[in-house]
């Protein structure tokens with residue numbers, strides 16, 4: 416049996432054409448026409464008059480957002496606890512402390528009520544406001560962005576929207592990645608579209624994006640020789656990778672359709688049982704369904720047993736993200752919430768969700784899950 420991967424890259428012919436163009440014109444470096452074009456095409460896809468800087472990863476984008484917001488040693492930054500470590504590692508890079516906030520049951524993302532409590536409590540405890548809020552749109556599901564942007568405005572704390580998993584999703588008609596002072600995207604190999612590795616920083620503030628491009632190319636002052644008055648980073652996306660990204664962006668909406676159709680298939684074939692619970696879209700919310708996640712409520716079938724049963728048939732699945740406040744490396748960071756993320760981690764599983772999955776393979780996955788109990 417061929418292996419079914421969780422979320423493999425899905426590349427077409429257009430990508431090859433753009434990459435060949437990069438080779439033919441010898442633009443192989445982290446400069447070149449594909450980068451500018453990719454940035455413009457991303458900005459026009461996202462709408463809302465945003466500006467975009469193409470970078471080497473989503474993690475780099477969060478790092479630069481924190482630097483540009485002036486987050487420093489001794490500051491605190493609030494972050495969703497139910498996420499991948501790439502969301503919060505950059506908080507440590509700048510010497511700040513993450514404060515983790517748990518999930519709300521309808522989106523599994525940052526709970527606005529707990530967020531407000533956490534802000535008030537940190538101000539009371541430390542005498543100063545958290546310097547930023549990082550809200551994550553996990554698995555492509557939009558967070559409660561109306562309430563969260565309102566809290567960010569009320570307390571005047573900048574918001575970073577980690578839409579690494581949410582490209583192609585929207586909240587009340589507005590694309591994810593465009594909320595907050597900064598949005599970030601990832602084009603890592605397992606994301607909905609990929610540049611093999613890469614990311615982007617998004618903002619309505621053109622100066623912020625100009626600054627990000629400057630910092631991402633080693634912070635060179637305007638001079639013929641190399642002069643630096645600031646510390647820079649090597650975070651720019653290469654022209655070759657941007658070529659892949661241009662091709663991928665053209666098929667993004669199709670990829671979203673395919674991922675959503677995976678989700679529909681799983682719900683149709685497993686979801687009628689109260690034994691498999693899927694996360695529904697609240698009104699006005701459109702998820703790219705990057706990964707289909709399921710909570711397993713079957714007597715005698717743990718998510719780990721289900722995972723092993725699938726692995727036995729050469730099918731890759733994965734536990735939900737282990738919350739950050741349970742990670743040994745963050746064990747000393749403050750945490751707020753009712754531990755919903757721990758429950759999700761214990762009961763959930765990510766099912767194969769690649770955009771090239773066909774009905775034969777989806778059927779194989781469902782049959783395997785059903786025979787596991």
Ligand SMILES: *Cc1c(COP(=O)(O)O)cnc(C)c1O
Nearest residue numbers: 472473474499501502579601603
């Ligand atoms: C992938 C991911 C990141 C980091 O993106 P990279 O491009 O891999 O650095 C950050 N946050 C979330 C939620 C992610 O899934």
